[in-house]
Amino acid sequence: QVQLVESGGGVVQPGRSLRLSCAASGFTFSNFAMHWVRQAPGKGLEWVAIISFDESIKYYADSVKGRFTISRDNSKNTLYLQVNSLRPEDTAVYYCARDFGNYYFNFFDFWGQGTLVAVSS
Amino acid sequence: QSALTQPASVSGSPGQSITISCTGTSSDVGGYNYVSWYQHHPGKAPKLIIYDVSNRPSGVSNRFSGSKSGNTASLTISGLQAEDEADYYCSSFTRSRTPVFGGGTRLTVL
Numbered sequence: 001q002v003q004l005v006e007s008g009g010g011v012v013q014p015g016r017s018l019r020l021s022c023a024a025s026g027f028t029f030s031n032f033a034m035h036w037v038r039q040a041p042g043k044g045l046e047w048v049a050i051i052s053f054d055e056s057i058k059y060y061a062d063s064v065k066g067r068f069t070i071s072r073d074n075s076k077n078t079l080y081l082q083v084n085s086l087r088p089e090d091t092a093v094y095y096c097a098r099d100f101g102n103y104y105f106n107f108f109d110f111w112g113q114g115t116l117v118a119v120s121s
Numbered sequence: 122q123s124a125l126t127q128p129a130s131v132s133g134s135p136g137q138s139i140t141i142s143c144t145g146t147s148s149d150v151g152g153y154n155y156v157s158w159y160q161h162h163p164g165k166a167p168k169l170i171i172y173d174v175s176n177r178p179s180g181v182s183n184r185f186s187g188s189k190s191g192n193t194a195s196l197t198i199s200g201l202q203a204e205d206e207a208d209y210y211c212s213s214f215t216r217s218r219t220p221v222f223g224g225g226t227r228l229t230v231l
Contacts, residue, residue, distance in 0.1 A: 107157035
C-alpha cells in the first residue's frame with residue numbers, strides 16, 4: 001500500500017534552515033508528481049510546492065518562493081523540502097502528498113501524516 | 122491566488138444530509154473540472170474523497186457526492202454518521218497550473 005512518511009521537522013530559530021524529507025513506498029515513486037502542503041496551527045491547508053516526476057517542473061506558493069526548494073531523489077524514493085530563512089509564520093505541520101499525475105497538479109491522492117516545524121526564538 | 126471560500130462550520134444530526142459549498146472564480150473552480158475534496162481528522166493524514174468534481178475514489182462511501190455550478194462546487198454528505206465529523210477542504214486547479222485550497226469547513230455531527 002502507498003506510504004508517505006515525513007521527517008526532519010523540529011524547533012528552529014528564525015532565520016535558520018531545515019531539510020524535510022518524505023520517504024515513499026508501495027508505488028513507483030518516479031512516475032508521480034509530488035507536493036508539499038502545510039497547515040499552520042488553527043489554520044487550513046496551504047499548498048507549498050510541486051515537483052514533477054522528472055524534476056523538470058517546480059512551482060512554489062508566493063509565500064515561500066525564493067526561500068524554499070523542493071527536490072527529489074528517485075533512486076531513494078524520497079522527496080525533500082529545503083526550508084531557508086525561516087519565519088515564525090512558517091510554523092506548521094508539513095505534509096507530503098502524491099499527485100495523481102506526473103507533471104502538473106491534478107489532485108492529491110495520498111498524504112503522509114506530517115512533520116511539525118516550529119519557528120521560535 | 123486567493124483561497125477558495127468555504128463556510129467555517131456546518132452541522133447535522135445522524136442520518137441527515139449536509140452540503141458544503143466551495144466558491145472560487147473563473148480562474149479556478151469555474152474554469153476547470155478539477156475540483157477535489159479532502160476529509161481531515163485532526164492529527165491524521167488528509168484523505169481524498171472526491172476528485173474531478175464528482176468522482177469518488179475506490180473505497181470511499183457513496184454517501185459522499187460532489188457537484189459544480191459555475192464558480193461554486195459542492196460536497197454533499199448523506200446519511201450523516203458520527204465518524205464523518207472532521208474538517209473538509211476543497212481544492213481546485215488554477216490558471217497558474219497550481220492548486221488552491223478552500224479555507225476548510227468543520228463538520229459537527231450533533
